[in-house]
Amino acid sequence: MRTELLTLNQERNVTLTAYLQETGGAFSYISKRPAILILPGGGYQYCSDREADPVAMPYLKAGYQVFILRYSVKKDAVWPNPLKDYEQAMTLIRSKREEWNVYGDRIAVLGFSAGGHLAGCAATMAENKPNAAILGYAVTRGEDVQMCESTAPDVISAVTEETCPCFVFATCNDQLVAVENSVNFLQALAQKGVTFESHIYAYGPHGFSTGDTSVQNREIPLCSRVPDWVEDSIGWLKDVLGDFGENTMTEPVCKAHVSGDYDTFLSWDCTFGYLRNYAGAETVMTPFLAWLEANKDMLAEKIGPAAQELVRKNGMEGLYFMADSRSFREILNHTGMTKAEKQQIEEALEKIPNER
Template sequence: MKLTTFDLTNTNVSLAAYVLDSSLEMPNMGNRPAVLILPGGAYRACSEREAEPIGMAFLAEGYQAFTLQYSINQNAVFPKPLNDAEEALELIRENSSKWGIDPEKIAVCGFSAGGHLAAALGTMGKIRPNAMILGYPCIVESMSRIFPAPVPGVDKAVNALTPPTFIFHTYEDRLVPVSNALTFAEALNHAEVPFEMHIFTKGVHGLSLARPHTSGGLHSMVEPAVAQWFRLCISWLSGIFGEFASERETILDDSIDQYSLDVQLGVLWKNETCKQVILAAIPVLGESPNQEAMEVPLRTILEFGGDLLSESAANRLDLQLRLVPVTSKNPRST
């Protein structure tokens, strides 16, 4: 994984990019979905509990993750924070090929005031995400009373162009009443925008993942029932963006230029000449290698096999395999 931080246009605004490396062992992960995370903090701060830990959770699910430190305090006069989110989303889309991202599978995920900003991006943005995830979001205009500057009510901006939305909130939230989530859901329903909403009974405001490692040591910030929101969200996103491909029976890379001990046994086995050369040197392999062995380079099998071949015999086998012409280069096996 690579972590890069970009300074954006407005003062003290930055985007942290957590980009997973591509891997030949995971050819189905070439273009990943991505999530732009907007932490809460009443437009007075950007909560660390709702930033990197959320990104790490999405990374573990195969997403590229980005966290935005947007305009706060005296700089939070609208639409400055919205401009920050637009700039961040544009940067992600512009670099989607470089960062291994599907530009049509980018979600925004916001909490509390960050939920307001995420909803603003999805309803008012000049550039919009493909899905929204709103955690205990501030929605209605009257929430401006807790912010350093007035903000628009995003429920009024919902229309048919608003992306599909996932919402979670708690009934016991007294700082940002659950009526915010209900109001936004009603607006989505009226505009016929698909959404999924989960209202949990227990839980204070600002739960993040609702697990011990995001609790800041506070017992009130751990709610096992609310912690389900993340798994529910991933399931919902899979329905929106689709699952990662997993139909292949084997993982064989036969797009090679030369046979050798460093090629997977299964690829060598498909070439009859290579197969016979190997069997002449290692007759025991004639007993039908198992599927797991087929996905491992022959050199690795020899290393773990101990006395299968001496070093000199292995070198001779490697040379013999290199002399076998590669007759065709096929796309990755399915």
């Protein structure tokens, strides 16, 4: 492994530390690696060393190229300087992906506290967004972050369907950054259908980093499960970015959105309710809905007793109530249609652009 220290902005003392692992040779099955960009916390007054190198090590062990950005702080933290620092760092990493043996489409960002605010901004409003974001006890509410830096923006209102998948962890009794910062951010992700994983631990202080005794004073009560966030986040990254294959990365098993409702084209991974109400899907859905009307009792029986009761009381509206939030794939699997019939429906849907 080699280490490089690059100065991104000398005037504001912005630096990027790169920890670059070997590929090829003893790692003959690895030609490139995924990467993670770490943004330490520090209330936009400094970049905490406790949330820099100690955090880098587990991701190096997991096979990642690791970068640590020490962004603009104190008087230089006026917005949008920190976000510009992130943009410059991410642009540099992706531009040097061949030299640094990085998969340009497999780069995550990890931020803590104020660095978590910056990671949230990267995930929601950056031009050069990460492919995944990990936010640790992050400040996301505008009124909270502006206590540290008055020009910093609200993250929650910036969440859109284009926000990348997020992993969020915090503690319930954080007395510096209220847990509502994480909870409200998660609610915004859910409203936009963005994939996320969350770990809100029962208790622990702000700024616990990895939770190891080497970085956290154990005289302060800390939930014993807090350190699990590190391995959990690495496992989650494998789900949303893929894992090491033979000179490639495997396909992610977890999509960026919780359903196909947000994809470029329609598919049977869209929810049934979305498809039956989508104006451009009538040619596919109208004949299916007519078939469903004629066979609603059979389908309700396959879904279960609750569906049967709802259909008995409310007819098709009862069936829609049970089915609308389910994927169309699941509904089709209950119909008894042949594989060829279902494939015909899928192929027809895939030709229809999804114009949300």
